[in-house]
Amino acid sequence: MACVQRFQRLPSPLLETVVRTSYSAGPLVHLAVQRTRSFATADLSALDASKGNRERIIILGSGWAGYILSRKLSAKKFQTLVISPRSHFVFTPLLNSTAVGTLEFRTATEPVRSRHKPNVEFMEGRADDVDLSRKMVTVKESVVDSAQGLAVVEAPYDYESAGEARPERRLKKREGKRWEVAYDKLIVSVGSCxxxxxxxxxxxxAFFMKNISDAKKVRKRVLECFEIAALPTTSDQFRRQLLNFAVVGGGPTGMEFAAELSDLVSEDMTRLYPTLAPKVRITVYDVAPRILSMFDQKLREYAMQTFKRKGVDVRTSQDIQQLRSGLPRIGAGENADEVADSQGCCILTTKEDGDVGIGMCVWSTGNMMNTFVQGLLKKSHGFPSASAEVIDNTGQIAENVEWMIEKNKKTGAIVVDDHLRVQLQAGGQQAEGDKDSSEPSFRALMTDVFALGDNASIRDYPLPATAQTASQQALWLGKHLNNDSTALEAFRFKNLGIMAYVGGSKGLLQTGNGKGVQGYLAWLIWRGAYLTKSVSWRNKMLIPTYWWVALMQRASSADDEKQVSELGLWERYHKILNGQCLPITFLPLDSTTHRPYR
Incomplete structure (x- = not known):
């Protein structure tokens, strides 16, 4: 059955503990091995011994820029060390597909450690500080918590066990141990939040879409909403609020998730939950007057028409004021206790509509600068004379003043030159874009510290904060570091276009020269492009396989419908546990062999 197989790793809450117990050994063993390997390079003496005559390049972050650069650097010239709280790279364009079960989670990840790249060292931790004069990075141990995502978490968090609504979403800071690692060159590519x-x-x-753990939470919550709504004890008013899904953000990520969720409802849930599917409501909220603003007007109008046909309600110019746990009162017949038992539902408050009861809110409203970069920009440094060159026009060297990493006032990113080298400013100057600064215009250029992706802002050359930008910068820097030519050829961004999926096997494509493609052809190009961009051959094989399986499942869904109870999966699970479908017999154990008697 289509949806059963798409959600095969996520049973209903009733069976969740049973299934996890049966299959817990494999993941736990894998996790133990992964943790052991992750800190294998924490023996700094062994790390220094293996360095030899090579330069050590420390890459902070395992996102698009950091991961691609680590694969590009020469193993003969550099000892590459990746420091990140995440031991894998996430192929973010496919996260939405994994959240609804079209693809499995492993198809959107690539391990930082790989037998194909044994020269890439890895430390699982978070960069806490950088000393530019000593050329040292302070690393803080990453606290592993399988229940947390990294969407808005800039420091390790744990969840409190207070008896409140949705306690698993409450955050509490935790601290890890710290150590220092020396570098010859440093790459700042920690991404954004x-x-x-x-x-x-x-x-x-809210739920987010920045990491695999976030996609897992979304998948789990979607199924929970349908299962609870299928219960005979659920009132009709409560059922409608459970099946009301809100997506905040009208950019590509938010709109693609709304499209994937709409496909899931129309292609799978209508057959598995025929009485519930008509009650499903998907609403997109955006503060801007139009969605997908990076596309031209014709493509935006096509997207709006497609979403309207699919029943997705798109609301622009919306002011989101609050999101809180619980449900609004749903009628005079409901008492306070029933309303308070919200089953994970929330109240979304907007200025235009007031309180709206929803089963899930996916938040995708853009990015903010990582807190590590924010802290780095606030810190003052002594002049790193061994690795910095003064580039002001005064001819003076201001070594007796404090120096700070220059900040772009608008984006909060690190200002770099067109060779991606970090720039310093002297005397506590204001950020780029500020006026009437009373300080002298002392500026310096770091020759051994670079910033990439969301963390970099090239002076007088603004670029979109996208995976395309980060990957191009990583490829450029890797090439020129290998050739010792970082000071020769300036980086230039090549716009390859933008794409978005709008549901129903329809897509949008706007090329770098402004030409637009829409519909089925754009969707094929969208899939082909992301398949080509997949890193490993494993995923290049798995992704089309899962796409083909999903297509075949939908083609045979009419036959599947006959095998699925109209009551929904919850009742089928009840029957299984009651022994009506799968009798369970407990046999006494032989005290000698510890095997069941026959």
Whole structure:
């Protein structure tokens, strides 16, 4: 059955503990091995001994820029060390597909450690500080918590066990041990975090789309909403609120998730839950007056028409004020206790509509700068004379003043030159874009510290904060570091276009020269491009295989429908546990052999 197989790793809450117990050994063993290997390079003496005459390049982050650069650097010239709280690279364009079960989670990840790249060392931790004069990075141990995502978490967090609604979403800081690692060259590519604009309740109750753990939570919550709604004890008003899904953000990530969720409902849930599917409501909220603003008007209009046909309600110019746990009162017949038992539902408050009861809120409103970069930009340094060159026009060297990494006032990113080298400013100058600064214009250029991706802002050359930008910068820097030519040829971005999926095997494509493609052809190009960009041959084989399986499942869904109870999966699980479908017999054990008597 289509949906059963798509959600095969996520049973209903009733069977969850049974299934996890049966299959817990494999993941636990894998996790133990992974943790052992992750800190294999923590023996710094062994790390130094293996360095030899090579330069050590420390890459902070395992995202698009950091991961691609680590694969590009020469093993003969450099000892590459990746420091990241995440031991894998996430292929973010496929996260939405994994969240709804079209693809499995492993198809969107690539391990940092690989037998094909044994020269790449890895430390599982978070960069806590950088000393530019001593050329040392302070690393803080990453606290492993399988229940947490990295969407808005810039420091290790754990969840409190307070008896409140959705306690698993409450955050509490935890501290890890620290150590220092020396570098010859440093790459800052720690990425960004989800922007919440300080909206109350978002970090505690919203779902995000930045990591595999986030996609797992979304998949689990979608099935939970349908299972609870299928219960005979669920009132009709409560059922409608459970099946009301909100997506905040009208960019490509938010709109693609709404499209994938709509496909799931129309192609799978309508057959598995025929009485519930008509009650499903998907609403997209965006503060901007239009969605997908990076596309031209014709493509935006096509997207709006497609979403309207699929029943997705797109609301623009919306002011989101709050997200809190619970449900609004749903009628005079409901008492306070029933309303308080929200089963994970939330109240989304907007200025235009007031309180709206929803089963899940996916938040995708852009990015904010990582807290490591924010802290780095606030710190003052002594002039790193061994690795910095003064580039001001005064001819003076201001070594007796404090130096700070220059910041782009608008984006909060690190200012770099067109060779991606980090720039310094002297005397506590204001950020780039500030006016009427009373300080002298002393500036210096770091020759051994680079910034990439979301963390970099090239002076007078603004670029979009996208995976395309980060990957191009990583490839350029890797090439020129290998050839010792970073000071010769300036980086230039090549716009390869932008794409988005809008549901129903339809897509949008806007090429670098502004030409637009829409519909089925754009969807084929969208899939082909991301398949080509997949890193390993394993995923290049797995991704089309899962796409083909999903297509065949949908083609045979009419036959599957006959085998699925109209009551939904919850009742089928009840029957299984009651022994109506699968009798379970407990046999006494022989005290000698510890095997069941026959």
């Amino acid at each position: 989800s922007q919440t604009f300080g909206t109350k309740g978002i970090k505690e109750h």
